[in-house]
Amino acid sequence: MHHRLLRTARPAWPLGLIIASTVVGYAPALASPFWLDDYFYLLAARELSPGQYIRAAFTPWGHEPLLPFTRDFWRPLAFLWFEILQPVAGGNPLPYHLIVLTGHLAAVILTWLIAARLDPRPTVRIVAAGVVAIYPGTYQAVAWISSINSLALPFALASWLAFLHATQTESVRWRLLSLSVVLLAIAAMHRENAWVILPIVVGWHLAITAKWRLRQPPTWLPLLPFAALLAIYILIRTRAFTEPLANRDVFAWGDHVWTNYRTLLELLLPFREHLGGLDGWRGTVQQLSAPVVPLLTIACILARRWPPAILLAGALLSLLAVAPSQLGIGPRYLYFTIPPLALGLAFIVADLVQLVPQPWRTAVPAAGLILLLGSTWSLQQRVADWTGWGPEQQRTWLDALRAEHPTIPPGATVYAAGNVPGWLTIFDGVNLGPAVRWQYPQAAGAVYVAPGQIPELHPGDILFVAP
Template structure:
């Protein structure tokens, strides 16, 4: 009896060549799109984790793993990975970037394996993987900073668990799922996708037998979900957060529809990177997709599309929606890279619906294949062109900038501020304070970057707006000490500063210019 895979390819030799060509294509495309990312410095959140790894030993990491009560996120494996990478390679971002790109390449390969197995269409699987690999509209942030391993790694375990489940490796799949939950909690929706696979992708006359004979398969996944959820409840809960908190959840409101339209528009940019996403355009495109779906099911009702293909399309719709469930209800936090788990389903649906639409219009199969290849090639080329432009924009980052952390601009800030500080201030006294004006301090996580550059954990960095000078005495008043406080507001505090250890800079024409606090008065 032939295996499912053998039904979709002519022979072992042909299959080997197909997957070798696929792997080579994925690697080539990733190089073409993201090659400049390897030169980026550590950015934003990276600096905080690097500082933790630099100033703490393995015991501190173990303690934070055993006791998550002080953590908002519980991602011990990802944190452990970053800790280990720092211990092996030090403060060199290159190995972090190379590792992330390697994982991303493997993720794209897994996408092809999964799509091939479900659709039995090697062309659709191949094109989906290439578009997914190239989709800088979604992958820009995760592949720009070291902490992007949360999502790149989460996608790895998400896709690998799905692939193993499809091959009947239930226990191994559930183990991979649990490991993935310790990397990024967003993959908790995977069991919904696995259940839809059982119900929709299996032959309809077998689904009851499939569920009744495999109900025990749910137990390992249920155990993994319960265990991860119990651990998660020991930390800060996302429910009950103030409305201004970045991770506040609101299950009802206009923001839900707005978020859905944004994610749809951003995923569409994986196909058309240079279109401008707006709520109106996203709505019109969503309407167009709805019309295409209606046309698809009309063809199905007229038996021009075989019934299994309808269920396959429904499966990918479930995947698309489920992948967004962990983030679509966030009222203050919407980022492109949150769509990484839904993106494969979005691309497959586009290709499947496009193929059915063209076939329904009477085009021959080989012509339809050629059209899909051309469209996919344009999408990949567009992502490569966008990538080569984005990484060169520096502080003026504008392409695909909405819905990102402005990491390319922040990377340029890190490089310039570090160089300027070390030029003007080669060393600093203990317990020094640096105040900057016109600088995005979160590019280097405020205190963390300079503390590493000067190897001084006592060094503090503040924004100009937090400095007050009263009767010649400088103070820091109500400083924002975390990015979350940027949403919720700072705690009340007044910190007296030693004037002899105060260094004030203003960003001007690409340089840091030192100012004398005695000539400033009250800089408010």
């Protein structure tokens, strides 16, 4: 199978160029420090024993104060990466960044291999892998250390690839199918968004592999292990149905879902984001772009062009995994949508390239190269800018705090006022405490002091007013 896979994936040199561009685009992130949620995981890994940390990570609806995310999200394998890395890497962010970037590169390669399996045309795999690699909108899903849960994507894509090879003949290859199920389980235990791959796997199997033979039991047989896996996952996540599947304070269905859904469709057009949204012509173009993918999907269905129709429909369906969020949404939430979208668009691009007159077709690679270079530059600029206004700004503030207070009394609380980075003040400054306690293990915590407020200091407490 491996030899056939490599043979169908040729030529491989464009993939090497795409991978090199990805590394260049994300290079600024490798030097960026820890930011926001990172400190929750670091502090928990340092303060809890391995047994305590593992128990907290694997407990659905947990109540561990040092690892509060276990209450709202069951992502035990993603949490465990910090328990593994923290004793080795400590406060050095580079190893953490390398793990996330490696996962992204694996997703790029797997997209290439899946595209080669779905369609023999080189254009399909080049376009699909290129978009997944350097699509600039979702950069935080790779550049931010807390996005280590993005490792769910390569495992989900590997599950899809194994399933494709397990079902490529009339006789199901059960070892490969078992591997596919295990890989999806690993993906879902990194991040629940991994489940968005399952409707695409099912849709492709029914429409393309089984050719709509829906009344024949063998058509459904390879899907039964996934149904069992989903049932087991729900049973664990709900603690035998004694807890809801999701915290309604975080994910809930309401009018905001469709507003979020449309916003996500607009964000697919990756203009550089600004707080408060885009103004001017960019905002107008984004708003007008929202119906494009749904209309393309409908057009493919009406034309009975099932491969791109299934992939685009799967991308649209995947948005429902994040649209119910009540904590806000942003471009990074599109990370699990981009691979099926890229594959669907790659089919359409390949179809259009075939319509280009032969004398002009030689210009297509040059145009693709220019687009690749431009997207790489855009990605690198966004990552560098984010490093400056996010992680670097927070590190500057922490450095100023340590410079003014090299040590603090045991049990002291740090009250932060003045020029506190805005990201540390959101949600009542919830990220402030872990960041400060990582610097001062003996501290009791930290409190954000809003402008005009006067904190009540106890003996030993620190008031830090950043300039």
